[in-house]
Amino acid sequence: MKNRIKLELRRNPISFIFFFIGFAIIVFVVGTLFNMLYKQLIVSPAYFIAILKDQYVLKSIGLTLYASFLATILAVIFGIPLAYAIARNEFYGKNIIESIIDIPVIIPHTVAGIALFSLLSRRGTVGSIFGNLGIVFQDSLWGVVIAMFFVSYPLFVNSAKDGFVSVNPNFERVARTLGASQWKAFYQIALPLSYPHLISGAIMSWARGISEFGAVVVIAYYPMIASTLIFYRFNTGGLKESQPIAVLLILLCFITFLFLRLISRKKG
Amino acid sequence: MNKRKTYIKISALFLIGIMVALTAGCTGQTDTGQKTVLKVLIAGSLTSPMEKVEAKFEADHKNVDVQLEPAGSLECIKKITELGTQADVLASADYTLIPAMMMPNYADWYILFAKNEMVLTYSDKSKYASIVNENNWYKILDKPDVVWAFSNPNLDPCGYRTPMTIQLAEFEYEDDQIFEKLISSKSKITINEVNGTYVITTPEDLAPDTSKITIRNKSVELVSMVQEGGIDYAWEYISVAIQNDLKYVRLPGSINLSDVGYEKIYKKVQVKTTDGKTQTAKPIVYGITVPKNAPNAALANEFVKYVIDENGQKIFNEDGQPPVVPAKANDKTKLPQILQQYAADN
Secondary structure, eight states, X not given: OHHHHHHHHHHOHHHHHHHHHHHHHHHHHHHHHHHHHIIIIIIOHHHHHHHHTOHHHHHHHHHHHHHHHHHHHHHHHHHHHHHHHHHHOOXXXXXXXXXHHHHHHHSOHHHHHHHHHHHHSTTSHHXXXXXXXXXXXXXXXXXXXXXXXXXXXXXXXXXXXXXXXXXXXXXXXXXXXXXXXXXXXXIIIIHHHTHHHHHHHHHHHHHHHHHOOHHHHHHOOSSOOHHHHHHHHHHHHOHHHHHHHHHHHHHXXXXXXXXXXXXXXXXX | OHHHHHHHHHHHHHHHHHHHHHHHXXXXXXXXXXXXXXXXXXXXXXXXXXXXXXHHHHHHOTTEEEEEEEEOHHHHHXXXXXXXXXXXXXXXXXXXXXXXXXXXXXXXXXXEEEEOOEEEEEOTTSTTTTTOOTTTHHHHHTSTTOOEEEEOTTTOHHHHHHHHHHHHHHHHHTOTTHHIIIIITSSSOEEEEETTEEEEEOOSOOOOOTTTEEEESSTTHHHHHHHHTSSSEEEEEHHHHHHTTOEEEEOOTTTSSOOGGGHHHHTTEEEEOTTSOEXXXXXXXXXXXXXXXXXXXXXXXXHHHHHHSHHHHHHHHHTTOOEEEEEEESOGGGSOGGGGGGEEEO
């Protein structure tokens, strides 16, 4: 597989040109981040090392990864059926449903946060019902999760939808004619074949949740997630105290995502 | 089918684009092509009157686009001193931040131009809204079913003024349990008395009991939460309460940090924030300056004039932010020529 791509690159000059032009994006990202990483890790590592020992920072980064993970699980649980239903059916108003799914991507995050707050706060219409069940969103882990979920699920749903669309429905039909139940056709044919899309959607959704600030900070200032803490430290201690946290978060996320992509590629 | 969908999506986006362009066109915000941009960093609580000053200034200077950037006062100043933002005007909710953080490197003069006071805001939806008043507010905040809020003392002056006010209430109401009941038993904020001075310490992890106390970065963020009924009471400046039509309890002059007559009593309370600084309670006075590295200093000076002249005073009065009349300068000899006649020495 790899060799074939190399050969193609050699034979096909347009690939070279495209690769060259596209590389500008990589340079842009690496340049931006490298500047920060270099300053932090090479020029003044003392602050970075101090951060590694700061329990509050570590806890907050752990919380961020964990909460976004929970948000992604929610996105997977609710997103797979939604994506499958949309991919396999044509119905009146499908465009509207698809546009609704995309809404969280469009609206400003603070607005999303306020909307969530008014619905889910202790006194909110839905929040008070959950409150009776012992689930509180205002300034709690669940508030963080729900805000992350709100902004990140479209990435998963859209990717999953693309995945299911890419699987030829005839495969499932053939399985059905061979006696498989509808459910079996779904989880033995459609699900495994769209696996790469699902994984990549889940990774993007998780990443999106980790990066969220605006929506989370309205409904759940506490417990402090990394982006809230970075914003806070920037305001109290300036760049020198906020940047090391950002660098640590970037490194952790980069390693995790690289790892996940490697695993998923092997399986896919 | 897919093609059709794409068309529909593209035309929908197009429509939205047109709508956005139209709205922006009506408010005249997008047309910055040839205009000089005047960047004005302001304390969040100044947003409303500053918008009115902005409108007046832009009406008189057609080629200038004033861009207000409201944020916490500390944040505004740090943008200049840490991020290297080139701002034309800076207005802080606590004038002392200018000499403490900007002078002498980033500013060499400032003007005191407006005052404010601490109030306890609420809405019709708030618990005990019908009975709360200036004598019982601290008992109501302590009721188990009441949720109240203030902004982060380490980020927002309104935030560190809240525990100050609550401590001052102990003197006014002659009840030495108020601070303990409202603050220290429900968070990691502590208080120590040393020779008659009360030093409040606000750690980074405030660890509030979130079923009772809500904390956010800036006090203005709490406004919509009070309006939505998510919290019952929030500590704000009176200007914010008036601009947002919130109900509020007006507190005695000895605790609301607005009365210069009580300066000696205020001074007994201090707050030590996480940046290592100690804030001493004092009357709330706003300060404005033009940073030394302002790209458009002449225009910036003129904008300051618009804030402190008679018309500016009128705007601030109407927004519940009593102006300092006449405005006072730290050192009149350092003021730009154009501002000399509008300010007196402090």
